[in-house]
Amino acid sequence: MPVGTVGTVKGLxxxxxxxxxxxxxLGNTYHLMLRPGAExxxxxxxxxxxxxxxxxxxxxxxxxxxxxxxxxxxITEQAAVFQSHIDGSRHELTPERAMDIQRLLGSDIQMQLxxxxxxxxxxxxxxxxxxxxxxWAERCRRGFGRQPGRGNFGIVQGGINERLRRESAxxxxxxxxxxxxxxxxxxxxxxxLMLRTIEITEPHLPIDQPRYLMGVGTxxxxxxxxxxxxxxxxxxxxxxxxxxxxxxxxxxKINLRNAKHADDPRPLDAKSPCPAHSEYSRAYLHHLIRSGxxxxxxxxxxxxxxxxxxxxxxxxxxxxxxxxxxxxxxxKEQWKRK
Amino acid sequence: MPVGTVGTVKGLxxxxxxxxxxxxxLGNTYHLMLRPGAExxxxxxxxxxxxxxxxxxxxxxxxxxxxxxxxxxxITEQAAVFQSHIDGSRHELTPERAMDIQRLLGSDIQMQLxxxxxxxxxxxxxxxxxxxxxxWAERCRRGFGRQPGRGNFGIVQGGINERLRRESAxxxxxxxxxxxxxxxxxxxxxxxLMLRTIEITEPHLPIDQPRYLMGVGTxxxxxxxxxxxxxxxxxxxxxxxxxxxxxxxxxxKINLRNAKHADDPRPLDAKSPCPAHSEYSRAYLHHLIRSGxxxxxxxxxxxxxxxxxxxxxxxxxxxxxxxxxxxxxxxKEQWKRK
Numbered sequence: 001m002p003v004g005t006v007g008t009v010k011g012l013x014x015x016x017x018x019x020x021x022x023x024x025x026l027g028n029t030y031h032l033m034l035r036p037g038a039e040x041x042x043x044x045x046x047x048x049x050x051x052x053x054x055x056x057x058x059x060x061x062x063x064x065x066x067x068x069x070x071x072x073x074x075i076t077e078q079a080a081v082f083q084s085h086i087d088g089s090r091h092e093l094t095p096e097r098a099m100d101i102q103r104l105l106g107s108d109i110q111m112q113l114x115x116x117x118x119x120x121x122x123x124x125x126x127x128x129x130x131x132x133x134x135x136w137a138e139r140c141r142r143g144f145g146r147q148p149g150r151g152n153f154g155i156v157q158g159g160i161n162e163r164l165r166r167e168s169a170x171x172x173x174x175x176x177x178x179x180x181x182x183x184x185x186x187x188x189x190x191x192x193l194m195l196r197t198i199e200i201t202e203p204h205l206p207i208d209q210p211r212y213l214m215g216v217g218t219x220x221x222x223x224x225x226x227x228x229x230x231x232x233x234x235x236x237x238x239x240x241x242x243x244x245x246x247x248x249x250x251x252x253k254i255n256l257r258n259a260k261h262a263d264d265p266r267p268l269d270a271k272s273p274c275p276a277h278s279e280y281s282r283a284y285l286h287h288l289i290r291s292g293x294x295x296x297x298x299x300x301x302x303x304x305x306x307x308x309x310x311x312x313x314x315x316x317x318x319x320x321x322x323x324x325x326x327x328x329x330x331x332k333e334q335w336k337r338k
Numbered sequence: 339m340p341v342g343t344v345g346t347v348k349g350l351x352x353x354x355x356x357x358x359x360x361x362x363x364l365g366n367t368y369h370l371m372l373r374p375g376a377e378x379x380x381x382x383x384x385x386x387x388x389x390x391x392x393x394x395x396x397x398x399x400x401x402x403x404x405x406x407x408x409x410x411x412x413i414t415e416q417a418a419v420f421q422s423h424i425d426g427s428r429h430e431l432t433p434e435r436a437m438d439i440q441r442l443l444g445s446d447i448q449m450q451l452x453x454x455x456x457x458x459x460x461x462x463x464x465x466x467x468x469x470x471x472x473x474w475a476e477r478c479r480r481g482f483g484r485q486p487g488r489g490n491f492g493i494v495q496g497g498i499n500e501r502l503r504r505e506s507a508x509x510x511x512x513x514x515x516x517x518x519x520x521x522x523x524x525x526x527x528x529x530x531l532m533l534r535t536i537e538i539t540e541p542h543l544p545i546d547q548p549r550y551l552m553g554v555g556t557x558x559x560x561x562x563x564x565x566x567x568x569x570x571x572x573x574x575x576x577x578x579x580x581x582x583x584x585x586x587x588x589x590x591k592i593n594l595r596n597a598k599h600a601d602d603p604r605p606l607d608a609k610s611p612c613p614a615h616s617e618y619s620r621a622y623l624h625h626l627i628r629s630g631x632x633x634x635x636x637x638x639x640x641x642x643x644x645x646x647x648x649x650x651x652x653x654x655x656x657x658x659x660x661x662x663x664x665x666x667x668x669x670k671e672q673w674k675r676k
């Protein structure tokens with residue numbers, strides 16, 4: 001899922017996003033509640049109409065952004081209380097309000113509110129945050145109520161501890177959700193620990209419902225996580241990296257700021273169906289990025305979303321054909337070729 | 339002519355630029371000589387190929403940017419010597435080199451190097467800069483040589499003084515160029531003085547060759563200048579204003595930062611053929627601009643280029659029908675309607 005934090009996938013027109021094969025995009029409760037406000041979006045016809053996207057939208061609940069963005073925050077049994085990173089205004093987000101906001105936005109998949117922890121943290125902190133998230137999960141599920149055609153996902157917490165992850169997963173499945181996310185990863189623990197945590201969590205999730213790894217990751221993270229049973233991802237990496245001059249391609253990651261691209265007339269990938277890959281020379285992209293031009297950010301964000309979607313399409317096709325292991329090996333081999 | 343300073347019309351894909359009805363875009367010798375360099379562009383196949391534009395390109399000679407952007411500058415009979423605004427490196431631009439650069443870029447209309455003055459200035463300074471620009475015009479014309487299918491324009495200088503403007507225009511026409519520009523305006527003298535200077539200059543320019551008013555301007559500046567005999571314009575205003583949240587429309591200028599747009603579901607102009615005008619609500623544009631999002635800058639830059647081109651198309655059609663005066667009055671009347 002390309003990330004459309006404040007109601008725009010940064011640097012792309014939504015018809016470009018669609019044309020890369022994107023089915024679903026993500027929006028952020030935290031950002032949208034602060035600006036323009038959930039009631040405001042509802043008054044304007046809901047998030048789909050407001051931004052002009054007629055596919056599904058998943059909204060994150062705000063838990064992660066309160067941890068990573070809010071200036072001051074206090075977590076109580078009742079709610080997360082925090083100061084806006086935009087204007088310092090004070091906000092209280094209860095599990096019930098997080099669900100109200102997502103209903104007002106009209107999102108198709110609504111995440112429970114959870115408590116995210118920075119890494120590293122103590123096991124005691126992980127246990128407390130997991131238990132609180134589980135109690136909030138019950139309140140969110142009640143708050144979600146009946147919304148035909150829409151889904152509500154629980155979020156497994158518990159740090160890197162096997163017992164905590166299992167208890168969280170079991171607690172959530174006994175409440176019952178339309179899908180399950182693994183939260184609290186990709187916060188600095190490194191790929192090895194992240195993958196190990198997926199391995200210890202995944203067996204405790206229903207086999208017939210979507211598993212969503214939140215905030216991940218690099219193309220390699222994605223391949224390895226799919227190998228461990230993950231179905232869904234969201235990440236700002238393709239667009240954020242694009243704005244900073246990095247392109248993801250079939251031939252691995254290419255840093256367009258690098259001087260060696262200055263006189264390279266080749267496109268990023270002549271065989272890609274995405275014009276950002278096939279119709280612009282590396283020399284021109286290098287020039288645009290070095291000059292700080294909007295078009296450089298636009299083209300590389302587009303190229304990266306297109307690459308991520310083609311990677312996911314390749315993964316889905318390989319799984320359907322029973323050849324995922326071959327696909328994983330061949331894809332990683334090709335990344336080395338530049 | 340939309341301005342593509344460093345080889346990109348800021349915030350737009352060139353196929354969007356084309357689709358607004360744009361025939362010709364502008365590039366800047368000053369910027370392109372500094373980065374990526376004229377020889378570098380030539381090695382990559384010329385500016386058209388480098389940026390992916392197959393219509394005509396006019397390049398400014400650098401005179402204006404040396405006045406407005408370079409850190410330190412010294413003008414001698416021989417050359418303009420200046421420090422790059424990017425890295426402080428020292429450069430010498432002779433009239434001959436200005437033409438070499440434009441030939442290397444492969445531009446279709448190449449401007450002479452001139453000396454621009456800030457406003458206000460003394461009449462003596464205006465006379466000296468005009469005379470130097472005239473001597474440089476001769477050297478540029480020789481440097482341009484024979485380039486079939488391409489044109490070379492002289493630039494009239496002389497401040498706001500009638501005698502100087504006449505002498506400059508007569509001097510240039512006796513050298514003989516494919517077109518004539520009026521330079522040294524829109525530098526702070528105000529619309530009244532600018533229009534008066536056009537009025538005193540225009541009678542001394544050939545009636546059957548293009549007249550180009552450099553760096554102008556607002557839609558009203560354009561209407562009034564066409565009324566005084568100008569054919570061609572370039573200006574950064576549509577894209578620069580777009581990046582700062584201002585939209586030019588049939589209903590005048592609209593500042594999307596203004597809070598009154600926050601809950602306005604109307605598009606900028608439902609009847610415009612440009613999607614940026616017709617498919618996005620003012621409320622969404624307001625949200626994007628207030629959030630500092632790239633898409634806000636992209637949409638308003640696009641909307642503004644589209645409006646400028648539709649204004650020029652309207653002007654051309656009205657002139658062809660002999661109804662320019664009616665068009666001018668009706669257009670100005672409509673700007674008041676918001």
